[in-house]
Amino acid sequence: MRSTATGQPRTKPAEIRREELMDAAQALFLGKGFTETSVDEIVKGAGVAKGTYYVYFKTKDDVLAALRERFVARFLERLQTAADGHPPSDWIARFDRWIDAAVNTYLDERALHDLVFHQMRPTHDRLHQANPVVRDLEGLIAQGAQAGAWTADNAHLVAVMVFSAVHGAIDDAGESPGPSDRKRLVHAVQSFCRMGIGLPPAG
Numbered sequence: 001m002r003s004t005a006t007g008q009p010r011t012k013p014a015e016i017r018r019e020e021l022m023d024a025a026q027a028l029f030l031g032k033g034f035t036e037t038s039v040d041e042i043v044k045g046a047g048v049a050k051g052t053y054y055v056y057f058k059t060k061d062d063v064l065a066a067l068r069e070r071f072v073a074r075f076l077e078r079l080q081t082a083a084d085g086h087p088p089s090d091w092i093a094r095f096d097r098w099i100d101a102a103v104n105t106y107l108d109e110r111a112l113h114d115l116v117f118h119q120m121r122p123t124h125d126r127l128h129q130a131n132p133v134v135r136d137l138e139g140l141i142a143q144g145a146q147a148g149a150w151t152a153d154n155a156h157l158v159a160v161m162v163f164s165a166v167h168g169a170i171d172d173a174g175e176s177p178g179p180s181d182r183k184r185l186v187h188a189v190q191s192f193c194r195m196g197i198g199l200p201p202a203g
Contacts, residue, residue, distance in 0.1 A: 017046075034115065067116050075105055079101050079136060082098060082100065083140065091144035092194075151198040158197060
């Protein structure tokens, strides 16, 4: 990497440059729409030459796929951080917090979620890829069942159904539910999902 006389690097690390391109694309996609956004606008927003864009992405669909991967990674991080806020032995609290984080993260990022999941046309491969969020929930359910905290004969199937319940309830919610409505929604979803693993409704 070449440096200036002041010791500052002339170029940024590749991972930072790629993130900046993604940030610029995300803002434009959300602001004016995926179809209406051009590559020229993305590179202008990121402050790079057009050739730099093609170092990292071939098409806008490639940028959208990268945004989807980043969304899922950050979503999982919030879920895991929420569950890890309770001792490993407190399985019910960890489950409740997972559901709470899933509902609130989805609501906080609804526009971005809809962009990266609804704008992308699913290919045969994508349709059959394992959902990493369901996998994470499956692990939590399986471990809790093994510890005797609840019952789940088929952790994968239970995780799929719980995730579908969470997703459906949020899709049915208003665009921007207020704090009290969010609290009621979280409680309702937690209660329903608890019954799926043989627990009483949330108190």
